[in-house]
Each structure stands twice: as structure tokens, then as C-alpha cells.
Amino acid sequence: MPVDLTVQVGAVRLRNPILAASGTFGYGVEFAHLVDLNRLGGIVVKGLSLEPMEGAPAPRLAETQGGMLNAVGLQNIGVRAFVAEKLPVLRKYDTAIVANVFGYCVEDYAEVIRILEDAEGLAAYELNISCPNVKKGGMQFGGDPALVAEVVGTARKVASKRPLWVKLSPMVADIGLIARTAEGAGADALTIANTYPAMAIDPWTGKSRLGNQTGGLSGPCIKPITLRLVWEASKAIKIPILGVGGIETVEDVLQYLAMGATAVQVGTASFTDPVVSQRLVEGLEKALFVVKAFTIKEIRGRIFADFG
Numbered sequence: 107m108p109v110d111l112t113v114q115v116g117a118v119r120l121r122n123p124i125l126a127a128s129g130t131f132g133y134g135v136e137f138a139h140l141v142d143l144n145r146l147g148g149i150v151v152k153g154l155s156l157e158p159m160e161g162a163p164a165p166r167l168a169e170t171q172g173g174m175l176n177a178v179g180l181q182n183i184g185v186r187a188f189v190a191e192k193l194p195v196l197r198k199y200d201t202a203i204v205a206n207v208f209g210y211c212v213e214d215y216a217e218v219i220r221i222l223e224d225a226e227g228l229a230a231y232e233l234n235i236s237c238p239n240v241k242k243g244g245m246q247f248g249g250d251p252a253l254v255a256e257v258v259g260t261a262r263k264v265a266s267k268r269p270l271w272v273k274l275s276p277m278v279a280d281i282g283l284i285a286r287t288a289e290g291a292g293a294d295a296l297t298i299a300n301t302y303p304a305m306a307i308d309p310w311t312g313k314s315r316l317g318n319q320t321g322g323l324s325g326p327c328i329k330p331i332t333l334r335l336v337w338e339a340s341k342a343i344k345i346p347i348l349g350v351g352g353i354e355t356v357e358d359v360l361q362y363l364a365m366g367a368t369a370v371q372v373g374t375a376s377f378t379d380p381v382v383s384q385r386l387v388e389g390l391e392k393a394l395f396v397v398k399a400f401t402i403k404e405i406r407g408r409i410f411a412d413f414g
């Protein structure tokens with residue numbers, strides 16, 4: 107009997123729980139010659155802003171112990187070019203396409219979604235709220251419950267056609283509070299979490315290894331921290347969670363599912379192995395087969411301990 111990897115993230119049915127994470131898989135189309143995109147559960151595209159953005163000065167990536175630091179500065183072609191040039195190619199694939207959206211004020215987020223509402227071929231929106239709010243002195247949207255409620259509530263009103271996923275910042279004192287706030291403001295699912303602000307310094311010059319002073323830490327070194335956030339959040343909310351942070355192996359995927367995630371996203375691992383997301387789908391199929399679980403739901407009952 108073939109195994110059934112389908113999962114339901116709210117109203118969105120995914121053929122399997124493995125998605126490519128935003129910013130690490132371009133607009134998806136760049137990977138089409140390497141990866142069978144139809145095998146993936148979904149693709150979250152690079153963050154889209156109202157206007158095109160050039161991003162941060164080079165160097166933008168620095169390897170660290172067990173991970174990577176990036177300061178890409180949210181470079182992107184802008185939402186209109188995405189709709190005109192990338193989406194027509196992407197929507198031919200039989201996988202869920204999720205548009206990651208960001209802005210520097212609430213109106214920016216709303217306007218990007220308004221433009222996407224008229225486009226065909228998207229499964230959901232993912233709101234990146236790890237962004238500075240220029241109207242509130244640069245304070246991150248994702249760190250303040252009042253700002254979370256405002257940006258998610260506004261986006262919810264504009265996003266009448268599609269589910270709204272909200273991608274949380276890991277830099278919060280109480281992830282349960284932020285998760286509940288996003289849920290209360292109308293989020294249909296939460297993605298947990300974004301990168302961790304960090305630094306990489308050249309010891310002989312004292313200068314940053316990045317063009318920016320600081321960057322975002324990702325990769326295996328963050329996995330234990332993000333796993334804890336997923337677990338805490340899953341106890342606080344009823345909506346589904348997509349776990350993302352340091353996933354490289356099937357065991358990593360199983361750990362996130364065990365801590366309450368319904369699906370996962372794979373980021374930094376695609377830099378060392380661009381085919382990793384497809385391999386994880388195949389590996390998950392085998393894992394289910396080995397433990398004689400034929401659905402993702404069954405594997406929960408079969409091998410996961412109850413963490414309470």
C-alpha cells in the first residue's frame with residue numbers, strides 16, 4: 107500500500123509536509139532544473155515588497171559553526187514583477203505556492219496583498235513580521251503584541267481570497283502570547299520561526315564578515331531553540347504550525363512534527379544541497395513505510411511520545 111503524506115494546513119491541503127522556506131529557494135523557478143517541484147509540499151517564495159529592493163551590500167552570507175549568517179536585506183523584484191514574470195511560470199507546477207509578504211509599515215503589507223489578491227495561482231500568504239516598523243521608530247512588528255494584532259488584523263481584512271499564514275520572529279519573550287495574538291487577529295496558520303539576529307566578526311580586523319553589521323542566524327545550530335518555540339506555541343493555539351529552523355534530515359522533520367508542527371519548511375539546507383527538500387519527501391515516505399504508518403497522522407500515534 108502506498109503511503110499517504112498529505113497534510114491539511116487549515117484550508118490548504120499539501121501533498122506532503124515539506125515546503126521550501128522563503129528566501130532560500132528564490133522564486134522556485136530557479137530550482138526547476140534540479141528539483142522536481144511537483145514532488146514538494148509547497149514553495150514559499152522570496153519575501154515580496156511593494157517596490158523592488160536592491161538589498162544589503164556584499165558580503166551577504168557568512169558561514170558560522172553549525173549554521174550561516176545572512177544579511178540579504180530582503181532584496182526582491184517587487185510584487186508587481188513577481189505577478190507578471192514569475193507567477194505565470196510557477197503556477198504551472200502542481201505544488202502549493204505561498205507568497206511571503208513584508209513591509210515597513212502596515213499599509214505596505216496591505217497593499218502587497220491587495221495586488222496579490224488579483225493574481226491566480228497562490229495557495230496562501232505568509233506574512234513576515236520580523237521587519238522594522240519605520241512608523242514606530244524601527245521596532246519590529248513581531249516583538250510587540252499590539253503591532254502583531256494591528257498588522258495581522260489589517261492583512262486579514264485585505265486577504266479575503268486566501269488563507270493567511272503569519273511567520274513569527276523568534277526574538278520574543280513569550281512566544282505563546284505572540285502566537286495567541288496572531289491567532290486572535292485572524293491568522294490561519296503560524297510559521298515558526300524566522301532567523302535569529304546575530305554577528306560574525308573577523309578576529310584580525312574586528313570588522314563584520316557581512317556588509318551589514320548584523321545578520322540573521324539560521325541552520326542546524328538554531329534547531330533546538332526553534333523546536334522549543336514550536337512546542338510552546340503549539341500548547342497555546344489551535345491553528346496549525348509550520349516549523350522552520352535547521353532542518354536537514356528526516357529525523358529533524360520528525361522532531362518538528364512530534365513537537366506539534368503540521369508541516370515544515372527547509373531553508374539553509376538548500377544552500378549545501380539544492381535537492382534536499384525533494385530528498386526529504388522521499389526519506390519521509392521511507393520512514394513511514396519502515397514504522398508501518400501509512401499517514402502522517404498514524405506516525406504520530408505510532409512513534410511520538412506524548413509531551414503534554
Ligand SMILES: Cc1cc2nc3c(=O)[nH]c(=O)nc-3n(C[C@H](O)[C@H](O)[C@H](O)COP(=O)(O)O)c2cc1C
Pocket residue numbers: 127128129130152153154176178180206234273299300301323324325326328350351352353371372373374375
Ligand atoms: C538567505 C536567506 C534569506 C531569507 N529570506 C527570507 C525572506 O525573504 N522572508 C522570510 O520570511 N524569511 C526569510 N529567511 C528565513 C528562512 O525562511 C527561515 O525562516 C530561516 O532561515 C530558518 O530556517 P533554516 O534554519 O532552515 O534556514 C531567509 C533565510 C535565509 C538564510
